[in-house]
Amino acid sequence: MSQVLVNGVFLGCLFAVVAVGLTLIYGVMAVPNFAHAGVIVVAAYATLVVSDAGAPFGLAAAAGIVCGGVVSVLTELLAYRWVVDTPAAAPAVALGLLLILQNVALHGFGGEGRSMDTPYDTVLLTVGPVSLSGVKAALVVLAAISLTALHLLLSRTSLGRAMRAVAQDREAAAILGVPLRRQYTLAFLVAGMLAGVAAVAYAPTFQVSPHMADHILLSAFVVVVLGGLGSVWGAVAGGLILGVVESLGSAYISPAYQSAFGFLMLVIILVFRPEGLRSTNARRVA
Numbered sequence: 001m002s003q004v005l006v007n008g009v010f011l012g013c014l015f016a017v018v019a020v021g022l023t024l025i026y027g028v029m030a031v032p033n034f035a036h037a038g039v040i041v042v043a044a045y046a047t048l049v050v051s052d053a054g055a056p057f058g059l060a061a062a063a064g065i066v067c068g069g070v071v072s073v074l075t076e077l078l079a080y081r082w083v084v085d086t087p088a089a090a091p092a093v094a095l096g097l098l099l100i101l102q103n104v105a106l107h108g109f110g111g112e113g114r115s116m117d118t119p120y121d122t123v124l125l126t127v128g129p130v131s132l133s134g135v136k137a138a139l140v141v142l143a144a145i146s147l148t149a150l151h152l153l154l155s156r157t158s159l160g161r162a163m164r165a166v167a168q169d170r171e172a173a174a175i176l177g178v179p180l181r182r183q184y185t186l187a188f189l190v191a192g193m194l195a196g197v198a199a200v201a202y203a204p205t206f207q208v209s210p211h212m213a214d215h216i217l218l219s220a221f222v223v224v225v226l227g228g229l230g231s232v233w234g235a236v237a238g239g240l241i242l243g244v245v246e247s248l249g250s251a252y253i254s255p256a257y258q259s260a261f262g263f264l265m266l267v268i269i270l271v272f273r274p275e276g277l278r279s280t281n282a283r284r285v286a
Contacts, residue, residue, distance in 0.1 A: 002130045004251045010136045012243025013143035017198045019223035019235040021191035027167035028187040030087055034094040035075050037213035038101025039192050043068035044199035044208045048116050057118050065196030072192020105210040113207030139201035146197045222266045
């Protein structure tokens with residue numbers, strides 16, 4: 001049981017990092033950013049290219065995180081900014097961007113999965129009956145650092161407070177002088193960097209491929225609904241809960257239905273608590 005729970009926490013941290021980026025953009029722009037999976041793919045390949053060029057893994061990881069931020073901002077500047085006032089068009093634009101980013105990766109690197117080596121591949125942490133690979137331990141630490149930094153940004157800085165104001169009421173924030181376009185760009189930058197963190201954490205555990213993030217994107221959207229649309233800390237809690245549920249279901253029922261457990265939880269939440277575990281009470285969400 002202890003090992004299963006630890007594996008669930010690992011999955012939950014991965015889900016949380018992706019879901020927080022999604023819910024941040026949804027809270028600020030009310031856009032379901034399906035292209036987030038494509039940003040993860042591009043960031044993973046950037047990390048792989050820099051690593052294969054002989055750079056230290058830390059530098060390669062930094063390159064992947066920066067690449068994720070840059071690509072995410074470009075999607076906002078070139079596409080999402082023009083549909084912010086027509087939200088019905090946003091899902092189609094998001095799916096189109098996802099296909100573009102995936103096909104860029106497909107034509108540039110091929111469809112075969114590629115492994116990514118890290119300095120802690122051979123590390124194994126053991127505490128009593130519980131063991132955790134170095135890759136998974138690094139993910140948990142990286143996720144904790146990233147989410148703590150995001151919390152400090154949102155709660156301790158003027159940029160973060162302005163972003164929360166836009167998420168709560170866009171029109172009122174504009175009347176009070178908050179520059180909406182700057183907040184949109186900042187939200188996409190932060191979400192893209194979190195996508196880069198997810199890519200750096202996800203790629204060494206699995207493989208880098210053009211469709212590597214499809215499954216985790218679906219799970220992250222479950223987490224967003226589970227935690228409450230627009231709620232950052234609801235997404236963190238939802239990610240950990242979903243990770244533990246999927247791990248328990250995989251261990252005690254069947255790994256073949258691992259993804260189904262998350263969607264079953266989604267149905268239950270939508271029936272009994274459609275506002276999610278932690279409602280934001282924002283006007284747009286409510």
